[in-house]
Amino acid sequence: MSASAAVSSTCAAASSTTSRRSSSSAASRVQATPRRSLPSRLVASRTSPRSPVVPPVYATASPGGAGGTTAAAARKKLLIFDAEEYLAESLAKYTARLSGEAVAERGAFTVALSGGSLIKALRKLTESPYLEAVEWSKWHVFWVDERVVPKDHADSNYKLAMDGLLSKVPIPASQIYAINDTLSAEGAADEYETCLKQLVNDGVVAISEVTGFPKLDLMLLGMGPDGHVGSLFPGHPIVNENQKWVSYIKDSPKPPPERITFTFPLVNSSAHIALVVTGAGKAGAVHKAFSDKQSSSDLLPVEMVSQQEGVLTWFTDKPAVSMLSSI
Numbered sequence: 001m002s003a004s005a006a007v008s009s010t011c012a013a014a015s016s017t018t019s020r021r022s023s024s025s026a027a028s029r030v031q032a033t034p035r036r037s038l039p040s041r042l043v044a045s046r047t048s049p050r051s052p053v054v055p056p057v058y059a060t061a062s063p064g065g066a067g068g069t070t071a072a073a074a075r076k077k078l079l080i081f082d083a084e085e086y087l088a089e090s091l092a093k094y095t096a097r098l099s100g101e102a103v104a105e106r107g108a109f110t111v112a113l114s115g116g117s118l119i120k121a122l123r124k125l126t127e128s129p130y131l132e133a134v135e136w137s138k139w140h141v142f143w144v145d146e147r148v149v150p151k152d153h154a155d156s157n158y159k160l161a162m163d164g165l166l167s168k169v170p171i172p173a174s175q176i177y178a179i180n181d182t183l184s185a186e187g188a189a190d191e192y193e194t195c196l197k198q199l200v201n202d203g204v205v206a207i208s209e210v211t212g213f214p215k216l217d218l219m220l221l222g223m224g225p226d227g228h229v230g231s232l233f234p235g236h237p238i239v240n241e242n243q244k245w246v247s248y249i250k251d252s253p254k255p256p257p258e259r260i261t262f263t264f265p266l267v268n269s270s271a272h273i274a275l276v277v278t279g280a281g282k283a284g285a286v287h288k289a290f291s292d293k294q295s296s297s298d299l300l301p302v303e304m305v306s307q308q309e310g311v312l313t314w315f316t317d318k319p320a321v322s323m324l325s326s327i
């Protein structure tokens with residue numbers, strides 16, 4: 001299946017489809033600081049699922065520093081892999097497991113993709129055994145954020161995902177919800193939120209009883225070197241949006257400037273969030289995310305990823321955690 005062969009829905013098309021069914025890099029703002037010790041409750045290992053020496057890395061972590069002995073902390077995990085290859089294998093297994101659980105429970109799997117390095121990290125899903133075993137026909141795919149450019153533009157997160165993942169797996173095109181690239185940023189964000197509302201009405205997307213926002217089964221996040229997630233950038237007022245499900249910016253510090261993005265209330269209502277962070281360029285932001293907080297006023301966006309229910313799992317490699325000294 002080629003990318004061009006797959007015709008995906010815009011949000012507008014998604015609404016009619018569901019009716020039918022009726023049934024770089026911004027300059028880092030994180031200063032390089034000396035390696036620091038992790039809180040003692042963080043249990044870490046340096047190995048990988050394929051390590052001949054020791055079992056997989058499973059660390060119980062509390063991003064955000066102090067106060068991590070609560071139930072909330074128990075729902076946050078840090079996985080550290082010796083190599084990105086092992087991370088990719090584990091991420092595929094994790095995603096396939098969550099897909100299977102959601103399909104068994106609700107008959108559908110709702111998943112949101114970010115752009116950037118995440119897509120390459122998902123590559124193992126296009127290979128055996130996942131290619132055959134995953135119930136792709138039950139997937140409903142959204143974008144955490146998207147650049148307001150044509151879908152065939154080099155900056156398009158849709159194009160990135162289509163080329164690297166979606167064109168290689170048999171997800172019905174009508175269940176791939178691209179933004180409407182003919183609209184302004186504001187119009188595209190509004191339409192995407194309308195699309196989500198339609199899918200909530202149709203019973204495809206669940207609603208969190210805790211927050212009242214949509215509860216996707218899996219939110220797949222990357223993180224920029226400046227600690228941004230989706231298109232939620234440090235210091236931008238959009239990080240404080242607490243009403244809208246989907247919003248937009250026209251002044252992104254990382255090009256291209258116009259983007260739409262899920263807001264924090266929506267991100268944080270997900271049943272599962274995977275934060276996929278690799279490379280030494282992210283070490284400063286990871287260091288800050290795992291440091292003790294003096295106040296909540298200077299939080300990086302990545303530090304604002306926090307569910308009231310649900311599980312947050314960090315998938316990292318050794319360079320990304322290289323400033324955490326106790327691992």
Ligand SMILES: O=C1O[C@H](COP(=O)(O)O)[C@@H](O)[C@H](O)[C@H]1O
Pocket residue numbers: 024114115116117118144145146147157221222223224225228229230231254
């Ligand atoms: O601009 C973006 O950047 C982030 C991070 O990208 P990465 O290549 O550093 O992993 C990405 O998660 C987001 O979706 C994208 O629009």
